[in-house]
Amino acid sequence: MKKTLxxxxxxxxxxPAMADDTIKIGLGVPMTGDYAPYAEWQGARCMAKMINxxxxxxxxxxxxxxxxxxxxxxxAISLAxxxxxxxxxxxxxxxxxxxxxxxxxxxxxxxxxxFQPQSTxxxxxxxxxxxxxxxxxxxxxxxxxxxxxxxxLGVKNVVxxxxxxxxxxxxxxxxWFGEVIEAGGGKILSKMNFxxxxxxxxxxxxxxxxxxxxxxxIYISSIMPDIAVLVRxxxxxxxxxxxxxxxxxxxxxxxxxxSEDASILDKVFxxxxxxxxxxxxxxxxxxxxxxxxxxxxxLFPATGADTVMAVAWAVEQSGSTDPSTIAxxxxxxxxxxxxxxxxxxxxxxxxxxxxxIPVIGYKNGKRVLISNEIPKNTPTDWN
Amino acid sequence: xxxxxxxxxxxxxxxxxxxxxxxxxxxVFSIMGLVNFAHGEIIAVGGYTMVAxxxxxxxxxxxxxxxxxxxxxxxxxxxxxxxxxPVRYADPTTGLLTAFGxxxxxxxxxxxxxxxxxIAVTSLYFLEWPIPFVGLRISSLQLFETITxxxxxxxxxxxxxxxxxxLAMRAAALDFxxxxxxxxxxxxxxxxxxLISGLLAGIAxxxxxxxxxxVDPHLGFDPVLMAFVACVxxxxxxxxxxxxxxxxxxxxxxxxxxxxxxxxxxMTEAFVFGSIAxxxxxxxxxxLTPPREKGDKQ
Numbered sequence: 001m002k003k004t005l006x007x008x009x010x011x012x013x014x015x016p017a018m019a020d021d022t023i024k025i026g027l028g029v030p031m032t033g034d035y036a037p038y039a040e041w042q043g044a045r046c047m048a049k050m051i052n053x054x055x056x057x058x059x060x061x062x063x064x065x066x067x068x069x070x071x072x073x074x075x076a077i078s079l080a081x082x083x084x085x086x087x088x089x090x091x092x093x094x095x096x097x098x099x100x101x102x103x104x105x106x107x108x109x110x111x112x113x114x115f116q117p118q119s120t121x122x123x124x125x126x127x128x129x130x131x132x133x134x135x136x137x138x139x140x141x142x143x144x145x146x147x148x149x150x151x152x153l154g155v156k157n158v159v160x161x162x163x164x165x166x167x168x169x170x171x172x173x174x175x176w177f178g179e180v181i182e183a184g185g186g187k188i189l190s191k192m193n194f195x196x197x198x199x200x201x202x203x204x205x206x207x208x209x210x211x212x213x214x215x216x217x218i219y220i221s222s223i224m225p226d227i228a229v230l231v232r233x234x235x236x237x238x239x240x241x242x243x244x245x246x247x248x249x250x251x252x253x254x255x256x257x258x259s260e261d262a263s264i265l266d267k268v269f270x271x272x273x274x275x276x277x278x279x280x281x282x283x284x285x286x287x288x289x290x291x292x293x294x295x296x297x298x299l300f301p302a303t304g305a306d307t308v309m310a311v312a313w314a315v316e317q318s319g320s321t322d323p324s325t326i327a328x329x330x331x332x333x334x335x336x337x338x339x340x341x342x343x344x345x346x347x348x349x350x351x352x353x354x355x356x357i358p359v360i361g362y363k364n365g366k367r368v369l370i371s372n373e374i375p376k377n378t379p380t381d382w383n
Numbered sequence: 384x385x386x387x388x389x390x391x392x393x394x395x396x397x398x399x400x401x402x403x404x405x406x407x408x409x410x411v412f413s414i415m416g417l418v419n420f421a422h423g424e425i426i427a428v429g430g431y432t433m434v435a436x437x438x439x440x441x442x443x444x445x446x447x448x449x450x451x452x453x454x455x456x457x458x459x460x461x462x463x464x465x466x467x468x469p470v471r472y473a474d475p476t477t478g479l480l481t482a483f484g485x486x487x488x489x490x491x492x493x494x495x496x497x498x499x500x501x502i503a504v505t506s507l508y509f510l511e512w513p514i515p516f517v518g519l520r521i522s523s524l525q526l527f528e529t530i531t532x533x534x535x536x537x538x539x540x541x542x543x544x545x546x547x548x549x550l551a552m553r554a555a556a557l558d559f560x561x562x563x564x565x566x567x568x569x570x571x572x573x574x575x576x577x578l579i580s581g582l583l584a585g586i587a588x589x590x591x592x593x594x595x596x597x598v599d600p601h602l603g604f605d606p607v608l609m610a611f612v613a614c615v616x617x618x619x620x621x622x623x624x625x626x627x628x629x630x631x632x633x634x635x636x637x638x639x640x641x642x643x644x645x646x647x648x649x650m651t652e653a654f655v656f657g658s659i660a661x662x663x664x665x666x667x668x669x670x671l672t673p674p675r676e677k678g679d680k681q
Contacts, residue, residue: 032491032494032495032499034601036494036499036600037499037500039499162645163649164649165649171649190645191645192645193640193643193645193649193651195651195652197605199591199594199595199606200393200396200397200400200525200594202389202392202393202396202522202525203390203393203637203640203641204640206386206389206390206393206641207386207641209386209389210386224500224501224597225501225503225595225596225597225599228503228595228596228597229594229595229596232508232511232596233511233522236511236512236513236522237513237520237522238513238520251500251501252500252503253500253501253502253503253596253597256503256505256596256597257503257505257508257596259503259505260505260508297498297500298500
């Protein structure tokens, strides 16, 4: 009995010491199922390895704990609880508010926050919880950046494609785009509905043709491969309008439709999370990871690196591995260096990253960075 | 008028795709009583075969199309042998769960072994170009798909009515035990049903891939759910019913897309399935109930 007590005491004493030597980040994130393409764990693991190979943060190694949540909120909550019990200083989870909010509520009693590097939905910022960070700016910013570029191209008459299936991302983002276009002197010709998984846009295209007016731009916040089908069918139907969108366009399979005829992408551009053209930090990071034997296939997986960099920076700045101190350091910083853009800041925004919004277009079938600024005329009505 | 004609063409095209998929489900169900939800993954097998062909620089369209259809057919027959044969005489619920299990396993194999993201396949883009027709601008792909579906229906009718195996399959749909008593091997009939189902999945895959231009692990799942609905509407187990159900579903879907005001846009699927619910209240067993359901057997 005495020996057992001594052993337990030793273990209890060793526990915090071991925790102090390791900075644990818990990612209960989709590795399978519908949301698997988000794959932030891949970029996070690669960045952790890069930092650890250079000696870690003040001698402390970063450990990224990953486990598959699928697309299931309850699984994500269970995983969050498990990681919290293992002493993580930051959590990652499914990038949608219906999961992020309950996970944040569980983490709150531990003083732990969530860092989600991909979530752009405005719902998270309604004030229900505050122990979280979204590493990107919400959708009104990407919509505005795209609208500003559209206006600079002389786009006036637009058609907005909306869907309730992706929450505000697919339902409201087109409307914010339209708001900026109208403020810039443009006109919304029509709003049309769509569903995710659409592989034939012919009914909507027939409606566009029936409008009988010149369409300058069509805005849609949707996913691949639906967007590629839309771009091809519009061209085939003879509608010569810009196809404008959000981060859902940011997938290598969109670039592939220009492999036979690069001109098909000439009138496509989108506001997105981070520059992902050939010379960007993201593309270089993906190549470096590949050389290390870690596959990071695209911008979305690469954003996981931002989580690790933000936590590492906060530990280094504060000299502490206490989760609350790390969160406070991140929230009050003027500038935090991350991978996907030069820096981010939560000082004024509190829960989402203030950062530049790149607009990506195509030239000869290759991605080009058109602009990369923080839009000043972003709509403020997010409800 | 042009607008209406264009939307009718769209409805025919939507319906043709659903009909092709529904036939694949119906032929297996009519004989085995199995709703094969893994049919969608057979379509994805065809899609990933196209990716493999591109990786091997085999971009000849005939080779790509042929390989995809062949792979889907082999995939379907393999599933019958490996997954469904062992549960052939089990409770129908076991078969249904097996189908879901196979579907989930295959989806996650694609996801883990290939990629969770869409992979572009551009080798079938040439199938789509605009065809001017009396003031309309018809998509060649829509035309091909509708014509192919009609040809497939005719060929299937001839096969089922004019060949011994076809007759055996029709008989098996009514009374399988009697077919076995006449000396026809059960394995052959089941394998033939899955082979035809796989061929239909392969043909559907060609059109889906030509339109989408990429494959992902969930390529076939949603279309097969719609095909399942088409089968229910048409009368499950009835091959003509599957075709009618497919075309009807396509027509309802296009009509709702076009007719519903923007403010009700989020309710499109609700209205589609609401219409189907009304239809099923009128015909609870579907439009063309198979003879077996009318008491031919018992």
